[in-house]
Amino acid sequence: MPPTSAPPRSPSARGPFAHALAGLLDVLVPARCAGCGTDRGQLCPGCRHLLTTARPGPCAALPWAHAAAPYDGPVRRLLLAHKERGALRLAGPLGEALARAVRSARGPRPGQGPLLLVPVPSARAAVRARGHDPTLRLAEAAARALRREGLDARAVPLLRHTRPVADQAGLPAAERHRNLHGALTVRPLGHRRSAGLRPVLVDDLVTTGASLAEAARALSAAGLPPGAAATVAAAGADRHPGNGPG
Template identity: 60%
Template sequence: MRGWWQDLTDLVLPAECGGCGRSRTVLCPECRAALSGAAPRRVRPVPEPPGLPEVHAAAPYGDEVRAALLAHKERGALTLAGALGTALAGAVRAAAAGPEGGPVLLVPVPSARRAVRARGHDPVRRIALAAAGELRRVGTPARVVAVLRQRRAVADQSGLDSRRRLENLAGALEVRAGGARLLGGGRPVLVDDLITTGASLTEAARAVRHALVHEGGRTAVYAHPTREEMGERMAGSTRGTVVRAAVIAAPPDSFETNRN
């Protein structure tokens, strides 16, 4: 028969590691290393959708990393948010590196409302908040700016190829009223838990660019600056904001260093 102290322990300590299933730990040292043990790297899905911002990922998507992400997202293992946020923070630091000033603005890619209701929480926003806290802890000014929202319903992405995912999401996101002003006050980094085809981040970047260019008035946004655009920025003829992106995980073959 279980004692009351065992029931209390289950409320305080998770029953098993979110990555490998080891008992009595949120995430074991080996699984933490799989998430955050390597330096974040640039990733490019194949094919790379036009308009995809520069994306950095913390870890390859597989085994323990996949298990931890699914446990947090689909099974409500909310205690994993801290470890996942630490991994995302590393990718955000890599993505935000550069001469631009101001605080780092983490912009979560929004989930469909029906998905949030079904899960009982918004996993990407929760991880983004944890990542912002970790960035501030190590001295990087950062905050979450949840300005993106879905403007129309989209079909379930599972089972769709890269082209159909882009078509499904085209024009689906927008920046909330007043969001452009918030985004113009720092270094925006789109954040998500996972990149596969890049369709979600491409649409999120489009919505942010549109808001900054058309609503912000003075701000020009370059996902992949051309030589002419870089010249404009250096000359000071327009204020440029580079939109980048960071994720926790990406398919192993999307990491640039893994390509032939």
């Protein structure tokens, strides 16, 4: 049947189907490594080693935020495969990298209660199109990794969008900040769920820092100033020199 005979489908209709199909193929079909393309499973030993050995460090754009690795090469491809192509099994190793960035950003703080990981929320339209919320999934994986180390960690989606925002891709730094300013707020009952805790903001990626800055503003306005922020990767020059893989 010619392609023109099929009725067009909305992104929200395609997203869940594509997500389910990708998950099924992920299980049934031997995959090439999403990081380097070798025919050794969805994450080869070399790329897994890269995730586990990169040294977390502060970001130049936001010194109070720490990233596990630079956003390039295999790390970039792994994040894109998880976010855009439904490679859900990558959430585990990417979440472990995020957990290391959380530890680096937060530092040892014994006796301060549960560790609350607050993901920067994706726009609702993006979640519908992808069929899943990648940042929340990574936050939950990071919380599990931290609990395996004996920490009382939990991922709580405290934040939500209050208005539509433009796609950040391609926007310069100043426009990214203007696009997001005032776009986030704490969910109803969020204060009750996080009373007495200092949240740690988490995201998959930091570029200009606009998303993390807006999330921190929203939490602070609600009386919940974040104690730190952590991401899997930092783009461009956002990692200070000397904090690359090693």
